[in-house]
Amino acid sequence: MSSKFIDNPLNCPVTRTMSIIGGKWKPIILNCIGDRTIRFGKLNQIIPSISNKVLAGELKEMEHYGLVHRIEFTEMPPRVEYSLTNDGKSLLPLLHELANWGNTHTAKKIIKEFA
Amino acid sequence: MSSKFIDNPLNCPVTRTMSIIGGKWKPIILNCIGDRTIRFGKLNQIIPSISNKVLAGELKEMEHYGLVHRIEFTEMPPRVEYSLTNDGKSLLPLLHELANWGNTHTAKKIIKEFA
């Protein structure tokens, strides 16, 4: 990595990726959607520790990015279904690699000691 | 990703990885060290936009994690050399994948529109 990438941090490809999928919840949400279509409430159910405010915000941001597709059914009570766009799906192998390293002995040892 | 991973977020491998290498600077620092041995000042030079306070803090944290190796020479002025441990080097392929996705048309487009 040469320094030209870092003068403006967004010229660095690693930083670009992290600024798009970084943060506490985005990679988890993307991974949870995966290849399926899933309702807001279901996402909230399988990620119980996220607040619906944050879930809604992250989904909206990723929808703006074009990673997430949102379909709203005009019913009452409302129904909204989320899925990944092709761009979003292009992240799944990377997320899988993140998960692989997280299952490493190294990662588990670090977490056990410092969490 | 099933919900058992998320009740305690650190049971989720993706979250484990992100909690270790997440943040604004850690992946860049790891990538900059790479396979070489590099002095503190040199790192600061090739990542000019990081403050030395933050650089020192991140290095110390990653040293505690066992990802980074630090050798202090008792000279004056001081000299300190950093390199990756084997555990740290095990992250390089993943960082490379992060960079690959960041070089994607998709990533560049998103950054261009929203940065």
Next chain:
DNA sequence: AATTTCGGTTACCTTTTGGTTACTTGTATT
């Protein structure tokens, strides 16, 4: 005698991130 060098530390401040609680909407159910 003053300045430079290197690898930090300290105190302080701002920004960002994420969390909590309450509320909305219109239909259907109790």
Next chain:
DNA sequence: AATACAAGTAACCAAAAGGTAACCGAAATT
């Protein structure tokens, strides 16, 4: 008539992350 439902939104708050500027120590250089 009151309540439940799904998918949020709004107002407010706490914590964490990150940035800035000043300082340190002892030897070498000017």
